[in-house]
Amino acid sequence: MQGLKVLVTRPEPENTHTCQTLSNLGAVPVPLPMLQIKPLETEQDKRRLHSQLFNLDAYQYVIFVSKNAARIGAELIDECWPMLPVGIHWLGIGKGTTDTLNNLHIPAISSPGHDTETMLAWLKPVKMREQKVLIVRGQGGRPDLASGLESRGAKVDVLELYQRATPTYDAQTFFFLEEPDVIWVTSGEGLSNLTQQVQQHSPNLMNTTLFVPSERVAEHARSKGWARVICAQGADDQSLIAATMQHLG
Template identity: 35%
Template sequence: MSEWRLLLTRPAEECQALAAALAEVGIHSASLPLLRIEPLAETAVQRAIILELDRYSAVVVVSKPAARLGLQRVDRYWPQPPFGQPWFSVGAATGAILRDYGLDVTWPEQGDDSEALLAVPRLAEALAVPDPKVLILRGEGGREHLASTLRARGAQVDILELYRRCLPEHPPGALRQVVEAQRLNGLVISSGQGLESLRELAAEAWPQLRELPLFVPSPRVAQMARELGAEHVVDCRGAGTAALLAALRTTPVPVS
């Protein structure tokens, strides 16, 4: 795998952690964050939701930023959180944050997306109570599929939006320059919004960059990438480091 030279596009802090993990197995990477996490100001409605956290049958956390910012809110108002309450995360990395906090958390064994979480038996068990209530912690403008499906299953769903994702400012041509200067042969994205930012920043260089292997976290994002014209899309079936490494092992390195 040491022949891979990858572009990492996650928020800066996550790029650093992933780059270190890749370096341990001899993979070169360069980072160009295409997402910046901007926490949202707390509103009176959000404060009321956190203060009534114990009334929810389940709490679902969709991302690592949502986990970190959500737990900050919990710390602010709950000296002793309701640890007996079932929590759920879309992926293992998000789940690990909640588990380390001491929460009873479950995540899908396979897949890092809403579809995989909705198939988890324990989530169905959490909804099998009279008048189930679910709280979703997410970013601004997140996917509605999870909430709409839970409502269709009979749950009252509240949503707590904790942050927005922004495209960091990069000079024109920055993406192409990094790829060429570092002789990169693969691109890694972690979300649909990251893919959209990649396409936006690529601009007129997209016809060349779309020829590179593009590693994505889920079938949904894979389909988005193909619709944008990406020619070699690799679905890692997860956004974590282990999923990426598994995909790299089974994907041929492009011939220079």
């Protein structure tokens, strides 16, 4: 990947970590976050979150949907539980989320795949009947996981830890942007934000090879007019690196 210019659209702080990984490989990262993560930090928010987490031991499954959910959730759990409650199945969607949890001393495992659909296929109905499940995510996340689990007979609660906001860039940002060889997008929402900005400020980028984490996001990208879309089968750095190197041959 020596000299390859990669536009990285992850939110911070993950964007900085990914850019450092690319630099270590000799690539040239071009950071342009397409999501902002804003933890819910008012006193009222903190009381609500702590109140939910004090009941953590009532759940059989706790599922984290993203690295941000893992990072912020682990910090809040640590505030409420000096020792983790026992008897919980800790799950992360995607390798990056699960690795983040493990690095923060939460013994999580993941489904064999990297998205909600794979997680639902993995959690068979017989496993989930009458099970209490807590989904840890941001505000306004996709409802598919909760509704899919409820259809399997689970009792689902949601813990919303942060807001997602869309960064605003102007034409000048894109005028001075180093033209990338490839673009990495790690979520459907990030793709939507990127598409809107690119169509407005730099339509030629729609012809740049775009790496996305799942077939669902790939289909979305093609429907929006992206010319070259490759599914990396994961949103973590290693999946994106492997797919990029395979593409380069």
